[in-house]
Amino acid sequence: MISNDEYNSVVELAIWALTIVREVPHPNQLAVRLTETDPLTGAFVRLHSVVQVLDRIALRDNLGYVSHATMNAIEAALREFLELP
Secondary structure, rough: OOHHHHHHOOOOEEEHHHHHHHHOOOOOOOOOOEEOOOOOOOOOEEEEEEEEEEOHHHOOOOOOOOOOHHHHHHHHHHHHOOOOO
């Protein structure tokens, strides 16, 4: 998830998420590798794969939370990708 808890608590709103994949075909700046402190160590968060989850019932499995360091890396990469300060 990349939307925050306050936003996610409003049932009428779609949840925003990034996809996590085991492999990236071509290493590039549009992916952040998960570290040993994250669930699914070695997988990648694909920054160009933003999805909206409209059916909250479909979210059945919680595999854990990424580390603060990984969230910071994702935020920095998203800011660079979107050319934000």
